[in-house]
Structure formats: structure tokens, C-alpha cells
Amino acid sequence: MRDFISVSPLKILEKSSRKGLGPGNLGVLIARAGVGKTTFLINIAFDKLFGRKKLVHISLEEGPDKVRSYYNVIYSDLAKTLDLTENHLIHIERDRMILAYVNQSFEIERLRANVKNLIENIQFRPDVLILDGLDFEKAGRTIFEGLKEIAKEFEVEIWLSALSHRHIDEINERGIPYPCHELDDLFSIIIQLRPEQSVIFLQLLKDHDNPMIRDISIRVDPNTFLALD
Amino acid sequence: MFNEIQNLRNIGISAHIDSGKTTLTERILYYTRQIFAIHEVKGKDGVGATMDSMELEKERGITIASAATHCEWKNHRINIIDTPGHVDFTIEVERALRVMDGAVLILCSVGGVQSQSITVDRQMNRYKVPRIAFINKCDRAGANPYRVVKQLRDKLNHNAVLMQIPIGLENKLSGVVDLVSMKAIYFEGDNGDEVRTDRIPDDILKEAGAKREELLDAASMFSDELMEAIFEDRVNEDLIYRAIRYGTISRQLTPVFLGSAYKNIGIQSVLDGVNSYLPNPTQVENIALDLDHDEKQVSLKTASDMPAVALAFKLEVTPYGQLTYIRIYQGSLRKGDNLVIIRSRKKIKVGRLVRMHADEMEDITRAVAGDIVALFGVECYSGDTFTDGSLNYSMSSMFVPEPVISLTITPNDNQSQNKMSKALNRFTREDPTFRSYVDQESGETIISGMGELHLDVYVERIKREFGADVVTGIPQVAYRESITRKALFDYTHKKQTGGAGQYGRIAGFMEPSEDGSYKFVNEVKGGAIPTEFLPAVDKGFKSCLKKGQLLGFPIIGMKITVNDGKSHSVDSSERAFSFAAIGAFRQAYLKAKPVILEPVMKVSLEGPSEFQGGVMASINKRRGLITSSTEDGIFTTIDAEVPLEEMFGYATVLRSLTQGKTEFTMEFLKYAKVPEALAEELKSRMREKTKGDKKP
Numbered sequence: 027m028r029d030f031i032s033v034s035p036l037k038i039l040e041k042s043s044r045k046g047l048g049p050g051n052l053g054v055l056i057a058r059a060g061v062g063k064t065t066f067l068i069n070i071a072f073d074k075l076f077g078r079k080k081l082v083h084i085s086l087e088e089g090p091d092k093v094r095s096y097y098n099v100i101y102s103d104l105a106k107t108l109d110l111t112e113n114h115l116i117h118i119e120r121d122r123m124i125l126a127y128v129n130q131s132f133e134i135e136r137l138r139a140n141v142k143n144l145i146e147n148i149q150f151r152p153d154v155l156i157l158d159g160l161d162f163e164k165a166g167r168t169i170f171e172g173l174k175e176i177a178k179e180f181e182v183e184i185w186l187s188a189l190s191h192r193h194i195d196e197i198n199e200r201g202i203p204y205p206c207h208e209l210d211d212l213f214s215i216i217i218q219l220r221p222e223q224s225v226i227f228l229q230l231l232k233d234h235d236n237p238m239i240r241d242i243s244i245r246v247d248p249n250t251f252l253a254l255d
Numbered sequence: 256m257f258n259e260i261q262n263l264r265n266i267g268i269s270a271h272i273d274s275g276k277t278t279l280t281e282r283i284l285y286y287t288r289q290i291f292a293i294h295e296v297k298g299k300d301g302v303g304a305t306m307d308s309m310e311l312e313k314e315r316g317i318t319i320a321s322a323a324t325h326c327e328w329k330n331h332r333i334n335i336i337d338t339p340g341h342v343d344f345t346i347e348v349e350r351a352l353r354v355m356d357g358a359v360l361i362l363c364s365v366g367g368v369q370s371q372s373i374t375v376d377r378q379m380n381r382y383k384v385p386r387i388a389f390i391n392k393c394d395r396a397g398a399n400p401y402r403v404v405k406q407l408r409d410k411l412n413h414n415a416v417l418m419q420i421p422i423g424l425e426n427k428l429s430g431v432v433d434l435v436s437m438k439a440i441y442f443e444g445d446n447g448d449e450v451r452t453d454r455i456p457d458d459i460l461k462e463a464g465a466k467r468e469e470l471l472d473a474a475s476m477f478s479d480e481l482m483e484a485i486f487e488d489r490v491n492e493d494l495i496y497r498a499i500r501y502g503t504i505s506r507q508l509t510p511v512f513l514g515s516a517y518k519n520i521g522i523q524s525v526l527d528g529v530n531s532y533l534p535n536p537t538q539v540e541n542i543a544l545d546l547d548h549d550e551k552q553v554s555l556k557t558a559s560d561m562p563a564v565a566l567a568f569k570l571e572v573t574p575y576g577q578l579t580y581i582r583i584y585q586g587s588l589r590k591g592d593n594l595v596i597i598r599s600r601k602k603i604k605v606g607r608l609v610r611m612h613a614d615e616m617e618d619i620t621r622a623v624a625g626d627i628v629a630l631f632g633v634e635c636y637s638g639d640t641f642t643d644g645s646l647n648y649s650m651s652s653m654f655v656p657e658p659v660i661s662l663t664i665t666p667n668d669n670q671s672q673n674k675m676s677k678a679l680n681r682f683t684r685e686d687p688t689f690r691s692y693v694d695q696e697s698g699e700t701i702i703s704g705m706g707e708l709h710l711d712v713y714v715e716r717i718k719r720e721f722g723a724d725v726v727t728g729i730p731q732v733a734y735r736e737s738i739t740r741k742a743l744f745d746y747t748h749k750k751q752t753g754g755a756g757q758y759g760r761i762a763g764f765m766e767p768s769e770d771g772s773y774k775f776v777n778e779v780k781g782g783a784i785p786t787e788f789l790p791a792v793d794k795g796f797k798s799c800l801k802k803g804q805l806l807g808f809p810i811i812g813m814k815i816t817v818n819d820g821k822s823h824s825v826d827s828s829e830r831a832f833s834f835a836a837i838g839a840f841r842q843a844y845l846k847a848k849p850v851i852l853e854p855v856m857k858v859s860l861e862g863p864s865e866f867q868g869g870v871m872a873s874i875n876k877r878r879g880l881i882t883s884s885t886e887d888g889i890f891t892t893i894d895a896e897v898p899l900e901e902m903f904g905y906a907t908v909l910r911s912l913t914q915g916k917t918e919f920t921m922e923f924l925k926y927a928k929v930p931e932a933l934a935e936e937l938k939s940r941m942r943e944k945t946k947g948d949k950k951p
Contacts, residue, residue: 143868
């Protein structure tokens with residue numbers, strides 16, 4: 027079996043200053059529509075789950091059944107590619123919780139209450155939250171501040187995905203593009219996904235407090251999102 | 256002559272217990288001239304309301320089983336499907352919801368939206384049933400229809416809009432103001448038969464104007480034409496009707512009527528509302544499963560010239576034979592037509608075709624798509640799909656889950672024995688997930704089904720409806736055994752005791768099969784076991800699956816491969832090889848490390864979010880694994896996997912934990928290994944039982 031960690035797209039963080047995102051912090055992937063943000067987030071989830079971390083997948087668009095089936099499809103692709111012999115799905119079911127917020131039910135306070143519930147009532151203490159489907163354009167800064175508070179309060183790292191548009195080329199002085207250009211102080215890791223011909227480039231745009239200038243990027247397979255380098 | 260389909264309504268009347276469903280139904284049947292006298296629920300006259308068909312219902316003043324009644328109102332034909340208000344009667348509820356196109360949701364003007372209204376409403380959402388609401392009991396002390404409308408909006412997320420306002424309230428209730436025609440309506444005569452319209456009383460004219468504005472606001476969202484008309488001050492009733500109808504059918508608007516069924520106020524307006532705002536059968540999408548194409552969903556057309564598809568949704572035993580209520584979804588039925596029951600492939604002939612009125616049946620010669628009628632003397636099960644034979648469609652999935660729980664049921668006397676048999680025979684026809692059989696070892700009758708409540712309901716019905724005096728045992732979970740590793744066997748069965756001998760040798764291995772089924776693989780080469788004996792080998796293995804050596808539970812998930820053996824030209828026989836298989840099985844089974852499996856249920860709990868924490872804790876305590884939680888408005892749905900063993904008595908726990916506001920459903924998900932501690936406990940229980948059985 028090939029080691030997942032060695033081909034995980036999160037390999038890019040090995041080159042970062044703290045080798046990861048870390049509890050209390052927010053990380054974001056920026057990509058245009060159709061590049062595969064959800065798939066990428068689920069790959070991050072597998073990276074964590076294979077490392078026996080506990081994870082909450084928060085979906086603002088799809089119900090739990092859909093999310094579960096995404097995981098199953100991506101898992102079976104991974105199993106084929108990596109020749110996984112052991113069936114990890116059993117412990118994945120135990121270590122993953124899906125929280126879905128449908129019909130605009132998502133609110134920071136509700137998320138906080140839900141996470142608290144998991145910890146207090148079923149002793150499910152998450153290490154990572156994956157938040158898929160948050161509309162950065164509409165969300166407003168307070169939502170992200172709330173997420174940052176939650177990350178600190180529960181000592182979790184939170185991964186989000188942000189949709190960028192071809193026609194909006196705003197970029198701030200630190201090189202962070204729309205829609206994160208006014209929020210980059212709240213994020214510790216910012217990764218941009220850029221599809222190019224037959225590969226996707228992941229580029230690290232922000233690395234904690236490190237005013238890095240050097241170019242950190244890796245190439246991933248556009249179908250599996252596994253690292254090619 | 257009615258326009259057959261456009262003027263047809265198939266509706267359910269749905270409500271919380273005691274909000275007056277039966278009374279309203281009774282009044283509707285009275286005003287539509289289906290019955291000629293009004294009886295009250297739990298009436299002093301001892302007759303009881305007309306729609307309560309089962310004894311149990313009459314006694315409790317509640318309705319459990321669905322029956323369809325036909326009536327006519329202002330050139331429209333209305334089939335009223337009586338819906339069970341209880342969550343527990345899932346199959347009944349599902350079938351009733353399945354066949355209705357719209358519903359009247361009754362709410363009590365005092366009690367408002369209660370937990371059960373929430374449950375019923377959510378079920379209707381699941382089946383996408385458009386509805387209108389009727390706020391009943393406006394004559395009662397404490398009546399406040401405005402509060403109920405607010406609750407409809409806040410608690411049920413309905414875009415509820417008043418179509419009327421009351422003239423007086425509580426004991427001063429005398430009529431309603433219709434906000435579309437802006438007229439006062441009074442219901443006069445002994446039984447409110449005479450509808451008199453008048454001008455709106457001065458003291459409520461202003462309020463009526465304000466509420467009409469609200470109504471127009473809400474309705475104009477569904478019609479640009481109405482919106483323009485409002486601006487240009489040329490609104491007419493037809494424009495309002497059309498806009499509200501569109502909003503209601505698309506389930507974006509809930510028109511609210513009000514009155515008092517008991518005092519005969521407002522019923523005729525509800526009937527007008529049914530005609531005006533609820534959909535006709537062509538406006539509802541009905542889906543069938545194409546069995547020739549892997550149960551692919553196909554949309555049916557409510558057209559009488561298409562091949563017939565109908566669903567049997569309710570059976571009733573009458574003195575003249577079995578009465579089968581059907582809804583025709585596509586095509587038409589004529590007396591003398593041939594139909595095919597998809598489940599059994601049996602052909603039947605349409606003999607008597609009847610339309611059910613409240614207390615009589617009318618023989619008809621033809622019925623068309625959209626209609627609900629009944630067939631006489633057809634041998635079928637409830638839930639069966641009929642087609643004309645050209646289509647292999649089913650209205651519901653053909654997959655029937657295996658029962659996961661069972662209990663013994665014993666009649667106390669001979670008479671009860673007969674009654675119980677009759678009841679069991681009927682229930683197994685109505686509900687494919689309910690089974691009954693006689694255990695060969697103990698001679699006891701066992702009933703099995705999908706959960707504790709499921710069996711409770713039937714036991715109660717056996718007692719009440721069939722008058723059988725029965726006692727039941729403690730519910731038993733259906734445990735299974737399964738092996739966890741590969742084990743080899745090489746067994747020779749040899750018997751030489753005078754006469755023809757027996758000889759057979761079998762070698763190979765057993766291993767777990769992933770999909771949970773039994774598989775027999777023949778890899779014998781060079782005729783080591785003659786081909787004619789292989790079925791006997793397979794049969795021998797199969798016979799061992801019924802009872803595992805570990806604790807005597809049936810074995811699932813095993814693949815057996817036979818790759819060698821030996822036979823004797825004279826002494827080998829099918830019998831000998833069958834015995835050899837049994838010996839080989841026993842030789843290998845314990846080596847293959849069998850474990851005990853228990854049924855694990857997929858449990859879904861829906862209720863107000865405020866109870867989420869407690870509900871999660873209660874599931875966690877029951878060895879449950881919570882897999883997801885969905886927030887939707889003020890509700891939370893929690894999905895979990897919980898061992899069935901742990902779910903006994905959970906309904907009661909959940910009720911007290913959530914003030915009855917959270918409902919749960921469960922269905923079989925999978926078999927999973929029991930924890931060591933429980934396996935040990937089961938073993939000692941079995942040892943006790945065996946000891947007990949051996950005692951004289």
C-alpha cells in the first residue's frame with residue numbers, strides 16, 4: 027500500500043512554516059467553480075481521518091446522504107489508486123460527523139451549540155472542522171470572526187473553500203485575491219487551486235505569520251487530487 | 256356531467272387527536288348528502304361517527320385505519336381518505352399519504368400547533384402533499400385563530416394566510432367573513448345547512464380590510480396579473496382564486512379557513528376551499544418503479560387512454576369477501592378487464608367495481624386515472640400494484656426487508672386461537688414486513704416485524720378488533736452468526752453397518768462472504784466428486800446454516816468452496832454426500848472463528864432543535880453511533896445507527912425526553928458483531944435456557 031500521507035494534497039503544508047494549519051486557525055482554498063473544491067476538502071478530510079483525527083464535515087448545500095456518498099466515491103477511487111487493503115470506512119464512520127444546514131439554517135451560534143453538543147453529549151471531540159459551501163460574498167466578516175472564535179474555543183482547525191470568479195481580479199497588497207482579500211488577517215493558511223492543462227497547481231498564498239516570499243507550490247492530479255511531486 | 260379528472264379531488268383530513276377530525280369529516284359527509292344524520296364522536300347515541308370503521312377507533316374516538324369515502328360538492332367529486340394520526344402506524348400512514356393529492360390540516364384554535372400536528376405536517380412535507388388549513392373549535396373558550404396562524408408560520412414554516420376572519424369568537428362565534436368576496440357568511444338552520452351571505456358587520460369591517468390586504472399581498476406573489484390588478488385597483492375574485500390556487504398547489508402557500516365543526520360553522524367554506532385550491536390528479540406527479548429497468552423511476556400520466564397502473568392501498572374484510580381499495584394512477588378500469596398483480600404475476604379479472612360512499616357502495620362499470628375505487632373479491636395484498644400486463648411497474652419498491660424482531664403469541668383458549676389465526680392471516684396480507692409462523696421446536700406461534708411498536712400495534716389489533724384473548728412473550732432480537740476467517744475441511748463420511756454402505760469425502764474451505772449471502776463454489780477437478788452428488792453437498796451445507804454451532808442462531812455471510820473429494824462406486828449416494836457436507840461443516844465452523852451478529856437499525860430522529868443534546872445523549876447511551884445531524888429551520892434531524900436490542904422502550908424514553916415533540920423512525924440497516932460482553936451474556940442466557948428446557 028502506498029502511504030496516503032506521502033501523496034496527500036496537504037503535503038504542500040510540509041513546506042510551510044508550521045507544517046500544518048493547527049488548532050485555533052482557519053485555512054481556506056480558493057478556486058474557480060468546477061475545479062473541485064468539495065473533492066479537495068474531502069481529500070483534506072481523508073488526510074485527517076487516516077491520521078485518526080476526529081472530524082466534523084459541515085455542509086451548507088447538501089444533505090448528509092449526499093455528503094456521505096461523496097466520501098464513499100472518493101474513498102473508492104483512493105482505494106484503487108493507493109491499493110488500500112484495510113477497509114478504513116469502518117473507523118471513518120466513527121471518526122466523522124456530518125452536520126448539514128439546509129434552507130439557510132446556518133448561523134455561528136447554532137454551529138457553536140452543535141459542536142458543544144457533540145462534545146458534551148456524545149463525547150465526540152473534533153480536531154478538524156471542514157466547512158463546505160459557505161458563500162464568501164454574502165457571509166460578511168462577522169461569520170469568519172465567529173468561525174475563528176469557534177476554532178479557538180474548541181481548539182479545532184477549520185478548513186473552508188472560497189469561490190473565485192474569472193471576471194473579478196481584485197487582489198490586495200499582500201497578494202491575496204478575491205474573495206479573501208479583505209479577510210486574510212483571519213486566515214492562517216490560504217491555498218489557491220489553479221487548473222492548468224492536465225494538472226492542478228496548489229499554491230500557498232499565506233503561511234501563518236510568515237511573511238514568506240518564496241514560491242511554495244505542488245502539482246496534483248486533477249482527477250484524484252493526489253500529489254504528483 | 257362532471258369533468259372527470261379536472262373536477263376530482265383526492266384529499267386526506269389530517270390532524271392532532273381531539274382537534275376534531277372525525278367531527279369535521281362527519282359534517283362534510285352530511286353537507287354533501289352522504290349521510291343524513293350527524294353522530295358525534297363518543298356520541299351518546301352509541302352509533303359513533305361514520306368514518307370510524309374499526310372498533311378500536313370507535314372506542315378511543317380516534318382513527319387508525321385509512322378508508323376512502325366518496326362525496327360530491329358543487330360539481331366536484333371528492334374522495335376523502337381517512338388518515339391515521341398516529342406516528343406508529345407507519346405503513347398505514349404512508350399508504351394513505353401516497354394516494355392523496357391534497358389535504359386539509361385541522362388545528363385546534365385553543366391548542367394550536369401541537370407536537371403531533373408537527374409530526375403529521377412533516378410527513379405531508381415528505382410526500383409533498385399541498386394543503387389548506389382549518390382552524391377548528393373557534394367556539395371554545397380561549398380560542399385564538401390568529402395565534403394558530405402565527406404558529407403555522409413559526410413552527411411549521413407554512414406561508415399561512417387567513418382566507419377568513421371570525422365573526423365573534425368563543426361562545427359569540429356566529430359566522431365568518433370571506434376575505435376574497437368580502438362578505439359575511441352565516442350558517443343557519445338546525446345543522447347549519449343554510450348558507451346566508453350578508454354585508455360585513457361594521458365593527459370588524461376595518462379588520463377585514465386589513466386582513467384582505469395581507470391576503471392580497473401573499474397571493475400576489477404567485478401572479479403578476481394579480482399584482483398589476485392590485486396597482487390598478489381592478490382586483491377580481493377570479494384573479495385571487497387563481498393566484499392562491501397556484502401558491503397552494505406549488506406548496507408555497509397555505510390558505511387558512513376557520514370555524515367550528517361542532518357548531519356547524521365554516522364547513523361549507525372548507526369544501527369550497529378543497530375545490531378551489533387543492534390539486535386535481537393531473538396536477539400531481541406520480542412515480543412508479545420500472546421493474547424491467549432496475550426499479551428506475553418513471554412518471555405516470557393521469558390519462559385514461561394509457562395502459563392501466565393502480566395501487567391497492569387498503570384491504571377490508573366484509574361479509575361479502577375482500578374489498579380492495581385502489582387508486583388508479585394511469586389508464587382506466589372496466590368491469591371485466593384483466594389485470595396482473597405485479598408481485599405474484601397472477602392474472603385477475605375485474606369483477607365488481609364499486610365506489611365507496613359513507614355507508615353504502617355504488618356499483619360502477621368504469622373508473623379512470625386519478626380515481627379511487629374498490630374491487631371486490633380480488634385476492635391480493637395491500638400495497639400490491641396492478642397493471643394491464645403490458646407494463647412491469649410497481650408503485651412501491653419490491654424490496655421487503657427481513658423482520659428483525661419477534662415475539663411469541665399464545666391464545667388463551669380455542670376460540671381465541673381461531674380469531675388469532677384470522678387476524679394473522681389478514682395482517683400478513685396487509686403488511687409485507689409483518690410475518691407469522693409456528694416454531695417447529697416449541698410449537699409456539701411467533702410473530703415478527705420491523706420493531707417493537709410495529710408488533711405492539713398488531714397485538715393490540717388482535718385483541719381489540721378480532722376479540723382474541725392472547726398473551727405475548729418478551730420481544731427477541733433476531734441474532735445471527737457469521738464466520739470471520741477462512742477454515743479448511745476434509746471430511747470423510749463412512750458407514751458400513753450391513754446392507755448398502757455410505758461413503759463420501761469432501762475437502763475444501765469456508766470463508767466469510769462480503770455481501771452477507773451464502774455462496775457455494777465448485778472447484779472439484781477430475782470428477783473427484785461426481786457431478787450428480789454436488790447438489791446434495793450444497794444441500795447439506797445449506798441445512799447447517801439454519802442453526803450455528805455457536806449459539807444456535809442462523810448463519811449468514813458464508814462462501815464455501817469444495818475443491819476435492821472422493822467417492823465410492825457402490826457406497827456413494829446423494830445421502831452420503833449430504834452427510835459428508837454436514838460433517839465437513841461442523842469440522843470447520845468453529846475453526847473459522849464465528850461471531851454473533853445483531854441487527855443494527857438506521858434510526859432517524861426529527862424534532863425541535865432545542866432537544867438535540869438530550870436526544871444525542873440518549874442515543875449514545877444505547878451504543879448508538881450518530882452519523883449526521885441536519886439543521887432545517889427550527890428542526891434538527893439526527894441520523895444514527897443503533898443496535899435494535901437497545902431500542903426496546905425507546906419510544907417512551909424519547910417522548911418524556913422531548914415532551915413528545917420528537918419523532919423517530921427506524922429501519923433495518925445491517926448486521927454487526929455484538930460486543931464481547933453482550934456475546935458472553937447471550938451465551939450464559941442460552942445455557943440457562945437449555946438447562947431450563949431440560950428440566951421436566
